[in-house]
Amino acid sequence: MPADRYNPLIVTRNPSKMAKDDLPMTAPKGPTFQPLYKQIKELLLERIASGEWPPGTFIPSEASLASSYDVSVGTLRKALNELVADNVVIRRQGKGTAVATHDADRALFRFFNIVSHDGERCLPVSRVLGRTRRAPTADERQTLELADGGEVIHIRRVRELQGTAILLEDIVLDAARFAALENQPEVLPNTLYQLYQQQYGRTVAHADETLVAVRAGRDEVEQLGVASGEPLIEIRRVARDYQDVPIERRISRLSTRDYAYACTL
Amino acid sequence: MPADRYNPLIVTRNPSKMAKDDLPMTAPKGPTFQPLYKQIKELLLERIASGEWPPGTFIPSEASLASSYDVSVGTLRKALNELVADNVVIRRQGKGTAVATHDADRALFRFFNIVSHDGERCLPVSRVLGRTRRAPTADERQTLELADGGEVIHIRRVRELQGTAILLEDIVLDAARFAALENQPEVLPNTLYQLYQQQYGRTVAHADETLVAVRAGRDEVEQLGVASGEPLIEIRRVARDYQDVPIERRISRLSTRDYAYACTL
DNA sequence: TACAATTTGTGCGTATGTATA
């Protein structure tokens, strides 16, 4: 089906489309009203989230989209620019507008906030310690919004920077959404979010993290080479997709002897 | 002096201002080139930073600024909207464009990333433990970019939420820039950034934080009521103004028994 | 190498809606 017309746009308050002797506008005062460019933005986001335009592909040009939706290019540009601000698409002059992927250099660091003490950022290598399928804890069921009887995939791995292990990660996913992940692929890639995106069609759009200080336990002593009881930072992350649906629960413990968690306000 | 004309705008690539039989553009390829709206943005930022429009005041309207700079309203809007995105100004329909202050509710929380374990955010009360003037450490001299022989003001305080002390802060400022702060005002306000802005004309525009895990020492035991050696999060912040000039060095130690550091990516 | 076609980026102008004082 050619995507030529998308009708149900509420243009009631669109000035240049209103005849002067139009009906008095009664409805559009409702709290559900959204300006035209916001509606376009949502429509585009739905089409991206639905998989119509997979990550990495180029979407139609401004001009063609504008005529499809029967809006001006300026209005469509405003919608696209908001999607750029939300890290959903990437635009390049002369080339086009592409759906954002997790392989661009900048995108990789968006979800890795750890720097060496002199401020350098570099990506760690990962070593998987275990992959299991099991019933969720109560906490996991709540944060991942699992159905009753659902199961989770649990991945535990260590990440090391320049040869020293600094991070012990426990990653939990809805087994229904990531069915085969328990034992396939054989070797997991360094950057899991790329895998979620490419193999499972789930794009991590943003994440919330809360940090607390904890003591190193047996596992951290063994894997990170820290002393027992050594202070660590525990990072509790919930990663979500475009529609705020939770995708992943990740709890990491960070040794801050050589590296630190960085945040810019 | 009436601000009527601002001449040195490089409009070489401004299409509608160029005659068709113009000289071939040779210069504007230089790496220093900035589009017109970026230049306008910088000019506005300079006037805000210079104190011509103090925080809280309304700047001239779009139309008047556009005619002052001899650009279109659209170009000026684009500059202003970037300043909105940078939290430099706040715009309200029908009212005008105001220079951002640190008293708006949202602005207060921008620099306070601590939430209770159930996700609630609330502002803490402060209790000052000491105010001294002293020579800087080597680290302080470097991060605050102090001149040789300069001194610093050092403020130590505890912040408590709902009656329990959770944060021990060591705040260090350039004594040359905050001369009277050592003993005046008698009682320091809860939100220091408002004081910097209102009394000293220094606006904190953004900050970088790095977090490490530490053990509670003698001071933390005494002030935060934690056990000796208890794991804490140490937050090392450098706050800067619009031009990235460092204003404040703040090292805080957070007890994460009831509260956590929150970050959204 | 040169040229053309396509696509986004910049800039201008205008009209009307909506919120505020």
Next chain:
DNA sequence: ATATACATACGCACAAATTGT
């Protein structure tokens, strides 16, 4: 009711980057 200021939406022209011929 009026005036002001920002918000939305329309349109157009040209610049700059990219790609293919």
